[in-house]
Amino acid sequence: MSFAWAKEYEPKSAFTKWVDEKLPLPRLVYNAVGAGYPVPRNLNYMWNFGVLAGFFLVVQIVTGVVLAMHYAANTQVAFGTVEHIMRNVDWGWALRYAHANGASFFFIVIYMHIFRGLFYSSYKAPREMIWLLGVVIFLLMMATAFMGYVLPWGQMSFWGAQVITGLFEAIPLVGTTIKTWLLGGFAPDNAALNRFFSLHFLLPFVIAGVVILHIWALHIPGSSNPTGVEVKKESDTVPFHPYYTAKDGFGLGMILIFFALFVFFLPNMLGHADNYIEANPLSTPALIVPEWYFYPFYAILRAFTADLTIPFTGIVLIQAKLLGVIAMFGSILLWFFLPWLDKSPVRSGHYRPLFNKFFWFGLMPCMAALFYLGGAPAEEPYVILSQIATAYYFLHFLVILPIISQIEVPKPLPFSITEAVLGSDDTPGGTDGGGDNPGAVVKPLPGSDPDAAPQPAE
Ligand code: HEM
Numbered sequence: 001m002s003f004a005w006a007k008e009y010e011p012k013s014a015f016t017k018w019v020d021e022k023l024p025l026p027r028l029v030y031n032a033v034g035a036g037y038p039v040p041r042n043l044n045y046m047w048n049f050g051v052l053a054g055f056f057l058v059v060q061i062v063t064g065v066v067l068a069m070h071y072a073a074n075t076q077v078a079f080g081t082v083e084h085i086m087r088n089v090d091w092g093w094a095l096r097y098a099h100a101n102g103a104s105f106f107f108i109v110i111y112m113h114i115f116r117g118l119f120y121s122s123y124k125a126p127r128e129m130i131w132l133l134g135v136v137i138f139l140l141m142m143a144t145a146f147m148g149y150v151l152p153w154g155q156m157s158f159w160g161a162q163v164i165t166g167l168f169e170a171i172p173l174v175g176t177t178i179k180t181w182l183l184g185g186f187a188p189d190n191a192a193l194n195r196f197f198s199l200h201f202l203l204p205f206v207i208a209g210v211v212i213l214h215i216w217a218l219h220i221p222g223s224s225n226p227t228g229v230e231v232k233k234e235s236d237t238v239p240f241h242p243y244y245t246a247k248d249g250f251g252l253g254m255i256l257i258f259f260a261l262f263v264f265f266l267p268n269m270l271g272h273a274d275n276y277i278e279a280n281p282l283s284t285p286a287l288i289v290p291e292w293y294f295y296p297f298y299a300i301l302r303a304f305t306a307d308l309t310i311p312f313t314g315i316v317l318i319q320a321k322l323l324g325v326i327a328m329f330g331s332i333l334l335w336f337f338l339p340w341l342d343k344s345p346v347r348s349g350h351y352r353p354l355f356n357k358f359f360w361f362g363l364m365p366c367m368a369a370l371f372y373l374g375g376a377p378a379e380e381p382y383v384i385l386s387q388i389a390t391a392y393y394f395l396h397f398l399v400i401l402p403i404i405s406q407i408e409v410p411k412p413l414p415f416s417i418t419e420a421v422l423g424s425d426d427t428p429g430g431t432d433g434g435g436d437n438p439g440a441v442v443k444p445l446p447g448s449d450p451d452a453a454p455q456p457a458e
Contacts, residue, residue: 002036002037002038002219002222003038003222003231003234005038005234007035008036009024009027009030009034032219033240033245034240034241035239035240036239037239037240037241038231038234038237038238038239038240039223039238039244040223040224040225040236041236041237041238041418041421042225042227042420043223043225043244044226045247045251046112046119046120046226047116047225047244048247048248048251049109049112049113049116049251051251051252052109052248052252052255053106053109053110053113054211055252056102056106057106057204057207057208057211059098059099059105059106060099060102060103061204061205061208063095063102064099064148064201064204066095067085067099068197068201070084070085070089071085071151071197073151073196073197073198074193074194075189075190075193075279078152079153079154079279082151082152097262097263098259098263100271101262101263101270102259103145103148103293104262104291104292105255105258105259105262106141107141107293109255110138111293113134114134114138117131117134118338118359118363120224120347120349121344121348122347123335123338123339123342124339124342125339126221129217129220130217130218131338133213133217135336137207137214138332140206140207141207142294142332143203144204145293146160146164146294147197147200148200149275149290149291150188150193151193151196151197151200152275153193153278153279154274154275154278155275155277155278155279155280155283155285156272156274156275156288156289157275157279158188158280158281159284159285159288160288160290161188161196162288163288164290165179165188165192166179167321167328168182170319170324171322172322187281188279225417226348227348227350227351227413227417227420228346228348228350228413229413229414229415229420232416233416235416235418236416236417237417270291270292271291272289272291289374289375290374292371292374294374295372295373295374296331296367296370296374297331297374298328298374299370299371299373299374299386299389299390300324300328300370300386300393301324301325301328302383303324303386303387303389304323307319307320307323327390331390334397338397341398341401341405342402342405343402343405343406344405344410346410346413350411351411351412351413352410352411353408353409353410353411354408355401355404355405358396358400358401362392363396366396367393369385369386370389370393373386373389412442413442414442415442
């Protein structure tokens, strides 16, 4: 679907006309990211991160495919082939550093993209499907990144694989069998390295497929915007091209500066020094930590230090390790339910005073703490802090958010995007643009009856 006023693609030459009749690919591009796709005129820079995520997915696939031409997934030589890439292959060091730092940048932009979604409640109707597909992408990204980190066969690769596959052992009765089946052995070895390489190569293409569905689902309602008020008429939108191609181009230029800074000047800053030591199953590192982008979930995993028992009997219901595993997976899986946990009729955090406070003074400090604590040693005071942050995390999404979405009194919304931008809206047009904010209170338009109480948008 697109808005009634979307421009129609008109082939200019005989050749483009011929292509349009046989395979209307230029038409598809024109309607997806060209002048044929009207987009809210008020998108801020937080709406740049989707395109940036797409860019880093491409960086990872291109650099990864070339790295794979020189890498060998065999425990005898894997570490050496990575060093060979770094020292002997022309521009091999640049490819590898771009791939390793590209993973970090991919996660940085994805976290910004997700936090944008959380603040502006982009997960709400009619965009639930976009969000759900996004969560699937995030899970796939985590699996891909985890398996990629094992490939250089350094100390952290080996021990990271050992810890993460060891989590499956927490499953009662079948846990050890599952772990052995996943690894193809009793510990990470050649079978595991081979299958991780195979899947690490495959999954980015699966991610690309889900991204296509994500964008397809986005094009049905169109983008939301910082007011959360839906598009009502033509003056609320501008064509994607040239307005957002220019804005996304600027954002891309900015992030490329930082990316280049890391690749060329700080290539190992985000990595772990121990991964320059070849994997040694006989020597456990003092502190086994994953890559920084897994820290919040690692902190949640380690926050559970006591078994769940029946009081006064000592009978263990759930072991601490299993509790940690359930909480770690649960902390992401609960995002699937967000569209239904948050019942507020208003989307944007700017118009939700209570939500706004809990977002900036509750969730954000909690996430910052989890990011820090996941990389800290498993000792006091970090353990207790992880436990507090974990408790708040679940409380926020499962209790606080549903309650505030029911009780808070949102600020009145602007009548339209045009009014939010220009301060008034005297442009003609109906509400044939898309959905609305059922139940939300809308500010009266300047010039309308001042005594009239704010009315629901419907
Ligand atoms: C490879 C990963 C991803 C790519 C390439 C991608 C791409 C995009 C693009 C291009 C847009 C439109 C521009 C924008 O709103 O920024 C978008 C929108 C959106 N994405 Fe993603 N995305 C990815 C992952 C995710 C994840 C992990 C989530 C959430 C868990 C997510 C949730 C959303 C939502 C809710 C929207 C609609 C936002 C709105 O209009 O308010 N995406 N995505």
